[in-house]
Amino acid sequence: MTETPLTTSWLWKDGEELNGLKINQDKQKxxxxxxxxxxxxxxxxxxxxxxxxxxxxxxxNPPQDVLAELETALAALEL
Known part of the structure; x- marks a missing residue:
């Protein structure tokens, strides 16, 4: 069984803008x-x-699904 890769970056639309988020593991930020x-x-x-x-x-204003995935990634990375 193939393991699903951990998501560490996201994009979402906020009004007319496209916003993003990335976990920088090296800087832990x-x-x-x-x-x-x-x-x-x-x-x-x-x-x-x-x-x-x-x-x-x-x-x-990150959507709830992005925030949930972010929390999952932070826990998996132990950050």
Missing amino acids: LEWFDGVGCACGDSTAEQTVAEFRQRGASFG
């Missing part, structure tokens, strides 16, 4: 992306896992 795909440059924010657990997402 969450990287949030605003307006993915626009030519306006990198609009990103880094957040520690502890900050995320205390305050929630740095920006945007």
Whole structure:
């Protein structure tokens, strides 16, 4: 049986914007992306896992399925 790979990055639509999130395992941080795909440059924010657990997402409004998958990934990575 093939094991399903762990998801560590997500994209979702928030209004007219496309936002994203990636777990940076090397830095042990969450990287949030605003307006993915626009030519306006990198609009990103880094957040520690502890900050995320205390305050929630740095920006945007990630859907519940993304947040659930994020929690699963963080637990599997022991972050």
